[in-house]
Amino acid sequence: MPKNSRFSALLNKRHSLIPGAAHTYSKGDDQFPRTAPPAIVRGKGAYVWGTDGKKYLDWCMGLRSVLLGHAYEPVNRAVAKQMSLGTNFGRPAMIEFEFANELVKMLPNTDMVKFAKNGSTVTTAATKLARAFTGRKYIVVCSSQPFFSYDDWFVGTTQSPAGIPEEVRKLTLTFAYNDIASLERVFAEHQNEIACVILEVMAGDEPKDNFLQKVEALTHREGALLIIDEMITGFRYGFPALHDRYGLKPDLTTYGKGIANGYSLAILAGRKEVMELGGLEHKKERVFLVSTTHGAETTALAAGLAVLKEMKIKKIQPALVRYGTKLKKELEKLVIKHSLAEFVQLKGAVVNMSMVFKDRDGAVSPLLRTLFLQEVNKRGILFQGYFALSYSHGQRELQTTLKIFDKVLGEYSKIFASTDREAYLLGPIIRPVFRKYN
Ligand SMILES: Cc1ncc(COP(=O)(O)O)c(C=O)c1O
Numbered sequence: 001m002p003k004n005s006r007f008s009a010l011l012n013k014r015h016s017l018i019p020g021a022a023h024t025y026s027k028g029d030d031q032f033p034r035t036a037p038p039a040i041v042r043g044k045g046a047y048v049w050g051t052d053g054k055k056y057l058d059w060c061m062g063l064r065s066v067l068l069g070h071a072y073e074p075v076n077r078a079v080a081k082q083m084s085l086g087t088n089f090g091r092p093a094m095i096e097f098e099f100a101n102e103l104v105k106m107l108p109n110t111d112m113v114k115f116a117k118n119g120s121t122v123t124t125a126a127t128k129l130a131r132a133f134t135g136r137k138y139i140v141v142c143s144s145q146p147f148f149s150y151d152d153w154f155v156g157t158t159q160s161p162a163g164i165p166e167e168v169r170k171l172t173l174t175f176a177y178n179d180i181a182s183l184e185r186v187f188a189e190h191q192n193e194i195a196c197v198i199l200e201v202m203a204g205d206e207p208k209d210n211f212l213q214k215v216e217a218l219t220h221r222e223g224a225l226l227i228i229d230e231m232i233t234g235f236r237y238g239f240p241a242l243h244d245r246y247g248l249k250p251d252l253t254t255y256g257k258g259i260a261n262g263y264s265l266a267i268l269a270g271r272k273e274v275m276e277l278g279g280l281e282h283k284k285e286r287v288f289l290v291s292t293t294h295g296a297e298t299t300a301l302a303a304g305l306a307v308l309k310e311m312k313i314k315k316i317q318p319a320l321v322r323y324g325t326k327l328k329k330e331l332e333k334l335v336i337k338h339s340l341a342e343f344v345q346l347k348g349a350v351v352n353m354s355m356v357f358k359d360r361d362g363a364v365s366p367l368l369r370t371l372f373l374q375e376v377n378k379r380g381i382l383f384q385g386y387f388a389l390s391y392s393h394g395q396r397e398l399q400t401t402l403k404i405f406d407k408v409l410g411e412y413s414k415i416f417a418s419t420d421r422e423a424y425l426l427g428p429i430i431r432p433v434f435r436k437y438n
Pocket of ligand 1: 024123149
């Protein structure tokens with residue numbers, strides 16, 4: 001950051017103002033190379049402007065929450081219109097019912113929906129409903145996938161369980177993706193005690209050997225509920241969802257990042273028999289489901305309705321797939337050109353590809369990853385190792401990306417071949433979000 005930046009004084013004390021100096025750990029200083037801007041001032045389309053005074057082509061897109069583009073005009077207009085009508089009232093706003101009605105018509109396996117501000121709120125609500133519905137206590141989570149909630153039932157399974165009592169941690173069990181035997185074992189060890197299984201349709205690896213269908217059959221056979229987390233996949237990998245492409249019938253589904261172009265909105269969706277436990281029209285024991293002051297804030301719902309309209313009219317999801325396919329093909333050509341195909345690989349669906357950096361022994365290398373990201377960020381692309389495609393990424397952005405990645409791959413081959421790679425580091429090596437000590 002330039003010394004005379006008007007932001008310097010505030011940025012210098014940012015860690016004393018906010019623990020972690022960010023509001024998700026994945027945005028933190030330890031998650032980016034030193035060449036990334038410490039903070040963002042504004043964004044428009046596929047670009048953001050950093051506090052370092054530089055304009056960046058953005059491949060992070062608000063942790064994948066901005067699907068159409070920063071400050072996207074049709075969404076801006078819808079939000080501004082709603083803002084002038086008021087944001088929160090003492091009784092439900094009509095827009096809650098309008099949006100819910102659209103979603104129930106459109107989302108697969110959905111009879112009812114409930115809104116919230118964060119993905120964690122709705123995944124946690126789903127597990128609570130499943131426990132109430134089944135009268136069982138254990139939650140089973142797919143540990144091959146990175147994140148489901150910041151709440152105790154999930155964070156207790158990570159390398160950062162501080163503040164979560166052992167008794168609570170024991171109530172969440174884990175299984176591995178594409179390993180049905182690992183789920184069978186969990187069910188065998190906890191017969192009639194498992195309330196639900198929660199997983200994403202995919203996060204990186206594709207499902208193999210009918211894995212998802214097997215998970216569903218086993219879960220239901222054992223009397224547990226299936227929760228599919230579409231936080232990242234919903235709207236992006238499939239519109240409106242991905243799970244129905246595999247013929248899945250989850251009891252509950254959660255959405256978030258794809259649905260409101262960065263506005264704070266998450267959705268718990270599901271079948272009536274389960275969802276209605278949170279309602280007023282049954283004689284069973286009441287479930288205190290999601291009940292938050294801001295959950296149905298009208299501007300976020302207006303953003304959601306506007307996104308839905310844009311997605312349908314402009315057929316955005318298939319356009320993202322076409323773009324990602326081209327980007328992947330061209331990037332792979334560059335990797336081959338620089339003789340790095342064995343060590344720099346693209347993984348995952350084309351709408352959300354990750355770059356993996358391997359050393360000569362095939363092991364993933366945090367040092368090499370940091371060095372690559374450092375070189376990309378240095379050249380004006382905000383890049384955290386994945387490509388969160390948006391509808392605002394056009395041909396110009398594709399060409400810029402390819403030009404810069406070509407240069408970076410050239411530089412990286414030199415670094416890769418060096419016997420003193422650390423000498424190229426401009427800052428600390430990027431660390432895992434979940435770790436016991438700083
Ligand atoms: C798959 C998945 N589920 C749930 C969440 C939690 O969402 P939020 O950060 O909105 O609480 C995330 C966030 O990264 C996620 O990727």
